[in-house]
Amino acid sequence: MATSRNDFHSKFNNGDIPSHADFVEIFDNFVHKQDDKADFQMVETGTSNEHYITPALLRSVFQNSGIISGNCYFPYKEYRDDFTGTLIQLENPPVENSVKIFKNGQLLEENEDYALNYNTAEISFSGEITSRNIEINYWYQNMNPELGDSDSMFGKSSIPYKENFSADVFNSDTIILQNKPLRYSVKIYKNGQLLREGEDKDYAIVDGTNVITFSETISDRNIEVDYWFASSISITDQQLNSKYVDLTTDQTIAGNKTFTEVTESQSFVKTGGTSNQYLMADGSVSTSTASDYDAGHSGFDMLTTSGYQKLSNGLILQWAYLTSGSVSYSFPLAWPVGAFSVVLSTIRDSSGNKGFNHVANLSKTSYQAIIDGNYGYMFAIGR
Known part of the structure; x- marks a missing residue:
């Protein structure tokens, strides 16, 4: 918490000798040129109220307003000539x-005169229109702006503007505007009547001018x-567009990234996958939410006599409690490919009279367990 000036004044009355702690308190209340300077990440998160913003950083914030907010609004026009x-x-x-x-x-x-459903983008007129020219001016949110597009407003600020030409002095077939208008943003009125834009209509805008x-x-x-134009604040450092990940733009992220905290999401969908699949670290997908490596499992219970565990790489572990010395058992889960190894053991507190444990008649669904005793265990691995 900052110390008030009056409190500082009281520490330096005539004859007072300030302590080391007093000087530390003074310097801690100054803004340090380097230590207290904010960076772009602080602006994005908006969590710090203890740092200062330089003009250069403020300009970068304006330049990347579209990235920070995730919004890019564009003007647009649609025509329905001779509409019925x-x-x-x-x-x-x-x-x-x-x-x-x-x-x-x-x-x-x-x-x-009309109703507009903003969700479906459908206009319904109160009565039927017959053979009339309809023009619709509106703005929409461009979720995938392209920097190479001359009409793109990605990371820019747009400004509304109006120019008037008096009937007393205007006599021409050409107007040169003070600014280059954004495409589709121009509206021209002649004595209050809206004129129509197009090569075969009332006026045309020379491309890119x-x-x-x-x-x-x-x-x-x-x-x-009436029109809008792009302000002088625009992206000049192209790295700013690729350096920060936003929520709406298709982006390619390269290089090795080290995260200081756990990255969480409701789901990660692999390209070509479905909404119920989760992307595993090795690039495979799973429909299970149990853990990073869990691709499916049976219930875990101390009283359960058998079970299985699927791993995200396709490997499957299976186990069972055997209650008879030489019978056929079904695997807890049928093997999609087959068992690689099946190991049997006998539960005994003394030596057996046969001394063997082996498996026979092995298939994808069942096996015959031959053990030297009445009780034992099975463990298998496969896929």
Whole structure:
């Protein structure tokens, strides 16, 4: 706990001689340039309130906001030209409250003109629409963004922006925006009427630029352009994208990793496996949750006379308590392949008159135990 300034002042009154502990207390209350500096892992976990963040680290946090939060939101547009019907299925599940639907450029009202199921991404109109142009603007969560995609917002910040062009001065078929807009984020209004984007519609955006070309010259009309653009904060150190494991992106992890604590999960599914399989350390899979090496076993009970244990590498151990000297027994578990070794022993407190223990008529399901006594044990190994 930090010491207040007033408490420090009282230690250095005229004539006082500060002790070693007083000086230690003073220096412990200073921020140390190296020892007290936070790192990226501290930001990710958010568990420390005793460290400071440098501007460089803060920039890295902004650069990797998508990695930390696991969210990458993208703008999108869909068109239904000359639409007739009552239902529209969107290509992506929209982010809640991000949807705007226009009918022939007229903004529709949710719940009044249409209902939207955000889980199924289905739009149902309150009444049938006949031969109208429908445009749907919305944002969606991209769960697998690609860094090479020029439209990707992975680890970036996006900024909304608006530009207005007065009817008194605007007379052109071209607009050069101040920023390069994110694809699908542009909305242009002419005297409040939404214009349609596309090569054969009202305007088009020159690929990869901030240039908008109209299908014809516009004059004496107020033009408003709403759009989003990528801020200057973007990933510059590509290692930041691969150095940290996030929860949504497909990633390849190479090298030998040493974990300081137990890594836990409800399940690990092997590629091509099923949801009820667990990945073992040797690359095999198991449906048992008993232990790291347990691929199945019988119950363990002191009164149980026989049982088996499966190992994740396919090996099987079996045992039994024998109650007769020379009879056929069934194995506790049928061998998928067969027994490699079957060992018999006799329970005696004195020498027997025969001195032998051996197995006969061995199969995948049964064996004949011949022992020198009335009681004994069987132990077998196989797969």
